[in-house]
Amino acid sequence: MTDETAPSAPATEERQPVVVVDGVDIIYQVYASGKKANKYNGVSKKGSRGQLRQVHAVKNVSFTVYKGETVGIIGTNGSGKSSLLRAVAGLTQPANGAVYASARPVLLGVGAVLMPALSGEKNILLGGLAMGYSKKETEELAPAITEFAGLEEFIDLPMRTYSSGMSARLRFAIAASRSHDILIIDEALSVGDQQFRKRSEARMREMRDNAGTVFLVSHSMKSILDTCSRVIWLEKGVLTMDGDPREVCNAYNEYTGVKTIDD
Template identity: 70%
Template structure:
């Protein structure tokens, strides 16, 4: 198995077409295969081994089939495609959560997946989760205390911040997660469908924040099924279709071509 994301790489010489722009992520002939155990009954008496099953067998899902592109500083790249086309797989590979089966990902710094979600605990209050999420992002306790009011304000959760997070609606949870993650100026930020559950006003503010991160020399990947969000936010769009990079370029052109296939 190939190594996962190689970070801290000097990418300046990796791409001749850079035109002086600074490449921050290079994806080179990336393949990802999942091995899934399909059907079959567990064999009795094998105890904890899930691998031994009668019938069924191992199925391989080839989720990404040779994807290559280079992302540059200051770009916000929309990632579109039908359900199951491989968008989330690509994003998880960029942050090193899913290893490539073949090919490689090089990054100038470790990309952050907007998913402080993993670090948060539903039974704890919003307040405590801000601390946890902040620590997960690498902030010190003092830094978190300094950011706390902004996070609560951005999420508009003033009245609810002392309640357990499990009592929040899905939109409120998404706000809190976004507000925590976006409190940091990321070099490479990945947002996978996080905006989908927010209401329109929150979506607008989130999109504005994404643009701000990008303007401050960050690179943002935004995975979304909302073509409006993509067109409002992105400077470039990548269309993944059945694990293959179908198109990469101007947002309007790529979105139009994608929507044409949906008719």
């Protein structure tokens, strides 16, 4: 399925590539923690340090994304979706291959807790500054971010006191406060409630219409179908299918044994 040569641009319109993923391999070197549990005595004593294991999370994946596309990434748990997008964001170095982009992609992930001991307000300031805004810009944006996240009442409390949904909302609001050329959203919306999901999907469409490019990882086929113009299916680190959302989702559902496309 992987395409080693560049896709020829369609003759009808000049499409501008914004992200090129070129033969990316991601390999993790992990110390396995000891031996597998032994069925007689729980854990075997041999080798407490464990052995170095190679986990090949993403295998030779290539694709090109054009300006204004919203790309859904689907696949079962552990299929390499997050690893791939972390490489696109520049947070993980691929073992082979490379990612090229027109601007620095901004990743918004589930695990991204900035500073749990600090209030939501301070996390907004830190997040803004880390993304390269000036202090003044960030301070001006802060009220809008708070409002979008719907956290006016709690914004002065430490982030460790937030529920997972609340902190996901805040992180989304921080990342989406400005239009980014390339925004990557990694399952961050799945914890939000219905009302927030509507708001954030509207925001994503708005970004796409402003010629931004959005990557969205989700297990909700409904979210994917509602927002994406293209879907990539990763399975065991291999790019299995890439194309029209409905087609790919149908094939994926067939693979996983789910009959209907629903939420």
